[in-house]
Amino acid sequence: MxxxxxxxxxxxxxxxxxxxxxxxxxxxxxxxxxxxxxxxxxxxxxxxxxxxxxxxxxxxxxxxxxxxxxxxxxxxxxxxxxxxxxxxxxxxxxxxxxxxxxxxxxxxxxxxxxxxxxxxxxxxxxxxxxxxxxxxxxxxxxxxxxxxxxxxxxxxxxxxxxxxxxxxxxxxxxxxxxxxxxxxxxxxxxxxxxxxxxxxxxxxxxxxxxxxLGAAEIELLRRVNLALGDSYPLRTPYQKVVHRHLVDAVLKERGNELKFGVGxxxxxxxxxxxxxxxxxxxxxxxxxxxxxxxxxxxxxxxxxxxDELDDGQLLRVAVETIVGMLGHAESLDRRADRQPEEVLSRLRARAAGGVKRRLRLATRRDT
Incomplete structure (x- = not known):
C-alpha cells in the first residue's frame, strides 16, 4: 500500500x-x-x-x-x-x-x-x-x-x-x-x-x-486552425500532424523574436x-x-x-515556415531511405551476436 x-x-x-x-x-x-x-x-x-x-x-x-x-x-x-x-x-x-x-x-x-x-x-x-x-x-x-x-x-x-x-x-x-x-x-x-x-x-x-511562440508564429497557427475546418481534430490527429510537422518541427525552432502580451x-x-x-x-x-x-x-x-500584425508580416513568416516545412519533409525522406539499411544492420549484428553465443556454448560443452 x-x-x-x-x-x-x-x-x-x-x-x-x-x-x-x-x-x-x-x-x-x-x-x-x-x-x-x-x-x-x-x-x-x-x-x-x-x-x-x-x-x-x-x-x-x-x-x-x-x-x-x-x-x-x-x-x-x-x-x-x-x-x-x-x-x-x-x-x-x-x-x-x-x-x-x-x-x-x-x-x-x-x-x-x-x-x-x-x-x-x-x-x-x-x-x-x-x-x-x-x-x-x-x-x-x-x-x-x-x-x-x-x-x-x-x-x-x-x-x-x-x-x-x-x-x-x-x-x-x-x-x-x-x-x-x-x-x-x-x-x-x-x-x-x-x-x-x-x-x-x-x-x-x-x-x-x-x-x-512569437506573435507572428502563434497568429499564423491560429489562422491555420481556422482553415483546417474538420481536418485533424483534437487531440491525437492534431498532435500527430499539426504539432509534429508544423509547431514542433518549424514554429518552435523560429524562436520568439516578436514577443506579445497584455498591453x-x-x-x-x-x-x-x-x-x-x-x-x-x-x-x-x-x-x-x-x-x-x-x-x-x-x-x-x-x-x-x-491582432496588430499586418498581412505583410504574416506572409513573410508563412513563406519562411513553408521553407522550414520543406526542409523537415526532406529530413523525413532521408530518414525513411536510411531505415531499411539500419534495420538490416541491426539484424546482422544480432545474428552475429547469436552465432558468437552459440560458439561459446559449444566450446564450453566440448571442454
Missing amino acids: ARRVYLHIGAPKTGSTYVQNVLWNNHSVLNDAGFLLPGSAVAQDQAMADLRAASWRDADVYWTWDRLAAKARKWPGDVIISNEGLGAADDAQAARAVESLQPAEVHVIAAGRDLWRTFPSFWQQSIRARSGWRFGAFMRAVEQGKADVFWSRHTAPHMLRRWGDLVPAERRYLVTVPPAGAPRHLLWRRFAQIMGIPDGLCELAEPTSNPS LDRAEWVRDLAEQQIKELQDYPCQVVGDLDELRPTTMRQTTSP
Whole structure:
C-alpha cells in the first residue's frame, strides 16, 4: 500500500514541463529511493484525459485513471503523479481521483504564476489546442467576466479549492513560479522539498520548458486552425500532424523574436487582479512554497498584440515556415531511405551476436 501520493495538478505554463523532465529523467534513481512514478509521462497524460472524460481522449488507450491509481496503491513507498491537465478536473472528477488513491496520504500541489505572464500563456495554449479566437477577444472576455475556463483551469485559487479542499490543510501546497533571473533550479528545489526528494539525488540538466511562440508564429497557427475546418481534430490527429510537422518541427525552432502580451493600457487592471488573487491565497489554508509576492507582476513592458500584425508580416513568416516545412519533409525522406539499411544492420549484428553465443556454448560443452 502506498504511503503518500503527491498529485501535481498544474497549472499549465508554470514550469511543469521542466519539473516533469527532471522526474522522468531520474525515474530509476527515484524508484531506488522509494519514489514511484507510475506508468510513463504518456501514461499519466492518458489517465488524466480518462479521469476528465475529455471529449478528445482516445477511448482505446491502455492507461485509464483506475489502472494508474491501482498501480500507485500497490507501491509500498511514495508515489508522484504529475500532469498539468489534472487541475482542469471538475469537483466530482477531483473527488474520484483522491478517493481512488486512498488509504494513502494524498498531497495536492498546485503552482501559481503572475497574471501578466499567465494571460498570454493561456491564450497561446488554447491556440495550440486548436482554438481560433483572437487574443483581443480573449482579453475582452476576461474583462467582461466571460472567461470562466481561464480562472478555473489556470489560476491556483480555483484549482486549490477544487482539489485542496479534499485533503487536510497540511497536505495542500502552492508553489510560486520564481521570477525571471532567479536561480535556474529554484523551481525544482521547491517541488523536491515538498516531496521529500533529497538534494543531489536527481541529476539536474539545463532547465527545459515548452517554449512560447512569437506573435507572428502563434497568429499564423491560429489562422491555420481556422482553415483546417474538420481536418485533424483534437487531440491525437492534431498532435500527430499539426504539432509534429508544423509547431514542433518549424514554429518552435523560429524562436520568439516578436514577443506579445497584455498591453500597458491594462497594467493597473492586471495589478488589481493580482492583489485579489494574493488575498485569496493568503486566506486559504495551505503551505506556500516560495513567496506570494512572486504573483505580483514586476516587469511590465509594452508588447505587440498578434491582432496588430499586418498581412505583410504574416506572409513573410508563412513563406519562411513553408521553407522550414520543406526542409523537415526532406529530413523525413532521408530518414525513411536510411531505415531499411539500419534495420538490416541491426539484424546482422544480432545474428552475429547469436552465432558468437552459440560458439561459446559449444566450446564450453566440448571442454
